[in-house]
Amino acid sequence: MVQKADENAHSDHAARYGISQLKPQCEKCFGLCCTALYFSKLDGFPSDKNAGTPCIHLNEDFRCAVHGQLGALGLKGCAAYECFGAGQQVSQVTFAGKSWRAESSLAGAMFDTFLIMRQLHEMCWYLYEALQFRPNLPMREEIGEALRRTECVARYDPRSLIEFDLSGHCIKISGLLKNASRFMREEIARAEGFPFHPNKERKAAADYFGKDLRKKDLRCADLRGACLIAANLEGVDLSGTDLTGADFRDADLRRANLSKSIFLTQSQANAARGDFSTELPVQISRPAHWKRSAKLF
Ligand code: SF4
Numbered sequence: 001m002v003q004k005a006d007e008n009a010h011s012d013h014a015a016r017y018g019i020s021q022l023k024p025q026c027e028k029c030f031g032l033c034c035t036a037l038y039f040s041k042l043d044g045f046p047s048d049k050n051a052g053t054p055c056i057h058l059n060e061d062f063r064c065a066v067h068g069q070l071g072a073l074g075l076k077g078c079a080a081y082e083c084f085g086a087g088q089q090v091s092q093v094t095f096a097g098k099s100w101r102a103e104s105s106l107a108g109a110m111f112d113t114f115l116i117m118r119q120l121h122e123m124c125w126y127l128y129e130a131l132q133f134r135p136n137l138p139m140r141e142e143i144g145e146a147l148r149r150t151e152c153v154a155r156y157d158p159r160s161l162i163e164f165d166l167s168g169h170c171i172k173i174s175g176l177l178k179n180a181s182r183f184m185r186e187e188i189a190r191a192e193g194f195p196f197h198p199n200k201e202r203k204a205a206a207d208y209f210g211k212d213l214r215k216k217d218l219r220c221a222d223l224r225g226a227c228l229i230a231a232n233l234e235g236v237d238l239s240g241t242d243l244t245g246a247d248f249r250d251a252d253l254r255r256a257n258l259s260k261s262i263f264l265t266q267s268q269a270n271a272a273r274g275d276f277s278t279e280l281p282v283q284i285s286r287p288a289h290w291k292r293s294a295k296l297f
Contacts, residue, residue: 019283022085022125023266029087030099031055031062036111044076052111062099071289079289080249082267083114084121090114094158109158116161120154123173126244126263129283130180135187137180146173177263181222181242184262188240189220192260196220224263248272258284 034055039045046056046066057065070079090113091097100107127147130137137143150173153164182198189196195217212232220240230250239260246268253274258264259281269280270287280286 019125019128022121022128024083024085025088026063028092029062029083030091030101030110031058031064032087032090032111032114033081033083034058034062034064035100036114039077044074044080045078046073046075052107060101062101076249076271079287080267080271082265082270083118084125084265086114086117086121089121089154090117093155094161109162113158113161116164116166117154119166119170120150122265123150123170124154125265126177127173129263130177130184133180133184133187137183139176139179139183142176143180146176177244178224181224181244181262185220185222185240185242188260188262192219192239194219194240198222243268253278 031054035053035058036051038051039047039049039055041048049055055064059065064078066073066075090110091099094113094117095106095110098106100110124147127143127150130143131140131147150169153161153169156164186196186198188194207227208231209227210230213228213236214232214234216236218241219237222242223246224242224244226243226246228246228248228251230252232252233256234252235255237257239257240262242262243258244263248268249271251272253269253272255277256274257279258269259279261281264281264284266284269284274287274290276286276290278286278290
């Protein structure tokens, strides 16, 4: 395999990932998200299925037989899912191009490492975004080191990946990103002339399910982990707002400004409703189903 675990090796590697490597390249993946994950029909997947079982629509060549019809079939779960490039990393790097169909003995380890890799790549996504922030963060060196370390782990062999202390690593990265978020929100508030309160919305952020937020000032707020399911955010300015892990399923983002939001992911955008009037950060692609209308499926 590519690299054995070595606790000191990370310091020898410069950070190599860019945002483009954290985007899915399905043509290089062995259908891992469509196989490794447990699905529920209620969550917008084609059927209820166990982890490790291929989806009923996965072709022999690992392509989705209904890829062009996800919207028409109401498969919101498939349309929203994002692997952060973990699929191609596990398929082509960790397992060096050997598929679970060709070598069935690899299937269990491949599916397990895919789930780990997705979390590592998601951390890289946030760390990369923090590193891009100008003016430079005071914790920039720590973030750079955390990115290099996470990238190094992502190159481990399957056994080392499975044995890696992922939860301990997540806790460290989460603390670092929380500090970075505070600095970034404060800097954006200063630059844009917004009021800033370090814990703005933090205590009340938990549940905005179905709420009308059009008149709420959420600029530079901390909305990490907030439930925004079916919330009305039409025309809302989310500049400087930390959106880490916020649940945007069916949230209305028409005319909303997310161009300077912090830690938004493609999966969150995919799950929301928006259109051409929604402003997005440069690293987020406009979801294909937004082109038709703001109505999701
Ligand atoms: S419908 Fe297509 S995208 Fe969704 S899980 Fe099945 S094969 Fe994957």
